[in-house]
Amino acid sequence: MKKDAKIYIAGHRGMVGGAVLRAFERAGYGNLLTARRSELDLLNQAAVEDFFQTKRPDVAVIAAARVGGIHANNTYPAAFIYENLAIAQHTIHAAYRAGVSRLLFLGSTCIYPKLAGQPILEDALLTGPLEPTNEAYAIAKIAGLKLCEFYRRQYGVCYHSAMPTNLYGPGDNYHPQNSHVLPAMIRRIHEAKLSGAPEVTIWGTGTPLREFLHADDAAAGILHLLELENPPDWVNLGSGEEISIADLAGLVRQAVNYPGELVFDRSKPDGTPRKLTDISRIRATGWAPRIGIEAGVAMAYESFLEELETGRLRE
Numbered sequence: 001m002k003k004d005a006k007i008y009i010a011g012h013r014g015m016v017g018g019a020v021l022r023a024f025e026r027a028g029y030g031n032l033l034t035a036r037r038s039e040l041d042l043l044n045q046a047a048v049e050d051f052f053q054t055k056r057p058d059v060a061v062i063a064a065a066r067v068g069g070i071h072a073n074n075t076y077p078a079a080f081i082y083e084n085l086a087i088a089q090h091t092i093h094a095a096y097r098a099g100v101s102r103l104l105f106l107g108s109t110c111i112y113p114k115l116a117g118q119p120i121l122e123d124a125l126l127t128g129p130l131e132p133t134n135e136a137y138a139i140a141k142i143a144g145l146k147l148c149e150f151y152r153r154q155y156g157v158c159y160h161s162a163m164p165t166n167l168y169g170p171g172d173n174y175h176p177q178n179s180h181v182l183p184a185m186i187r188r189i190h191e192a193k194l195s196g197a198p199e200v201t202i203w204g205t206g207t208p209l210r211e212f213l214h215a216d217d218a219a220a221g222i223l224h225l226l227e228l229e230n231p232p233d234w235v236n237l238g239s240g241e242e243i244s245i246a247d248l249a250g251l252v253r254q255a256v257n258y259p260g261e262l263v264f265d266r267s268k269p270d271g272t273p274r275k276l277t278d279i280s281r282i283r284a285t286g287w288a289p290r291i292g293i294e295a296g297v298a299m300a301y302e303s304f305l306e307e308l309e310t311g312r313l314r315e
Helices: 015-026 045-055 070-075 077-097 132-155 181-195 215-226 245-256 293-310
Strands: 007-010 059-062 102-106 158-164 166-168 199-203 212-214 234-237 261-265
Touching: 007 015, 015 166, 015 215, 045 077, 059 077, 059 215, 070 077, 070 132, 077 102, 077 132, 077 158, 102 132, 102 215, 132 158, 132 234, 158 215, 166 181, 166 215, 166 293, 181 199, 181 245, 181 293, 199 245, 212 215, 212 293, 215 234, 245 261, 245 293
Parallel strands: 007 059, 059 102, 102 158, 158 234, 166 212, 199 261
Antiparallel strands: none
């Protein structure tokens, strides 16, 4: 990409989009285009068409999505599939109609089958049933990935996708019920420390294994992919390392300096038992993550405290 390229970042107010915006700024890209939800409703097809036709970006990064943890996905499946399908089809088609030659769509590793072989290769897509607790979200993300693949095949545009693993970092959502596992732990354990609670309850058995990637590492990977002349249609974007939920909770307790006990509620769902991605495809292009999980959790807690103190905490 040329440094003066006009680059539209959808979802720049979210954790991933914000990290992408910072990465582009640090790399010297100065012609960055953003729009708040109040300025552009991505669920409104006509509004999205008008935006692309008027602004005419050269490059688009689609990081906007409705996201949430197990509780949110289970409770609002209709909203998750409708909104994420709408965002994908509206932005990708409007970008094509406006002559955008380069687009990166951000998916999720939840697109892969629940019992996919570990670590998960990109070729595992559509080889088995999805995890039921986030099936609606996964189907929408698969549709977006396939839109990019087929527009590239039929129209010759370089539209491609990245499938990030569990992301965390500055700008994360700390809603008490609807957030992802790591921010939920950070908030719950922090509040337990403040209240002097003797224990904190963690959903599930603590045994599932998860992979985490700091948002700044993800943004660096996205920028790297956009600078490749011929990127893969879709690629895993992860750390290539896994940690149990119980050990993750231990790292959060350490970062927060919480003296109480962690209790696991086995009546709550665990979700997929293991989900580790194979990142050899993106590693082969020259990218690798830099922030380890222990340091990353400590950084995330510092960001949480700063956002809480300044009134910028998302919840």
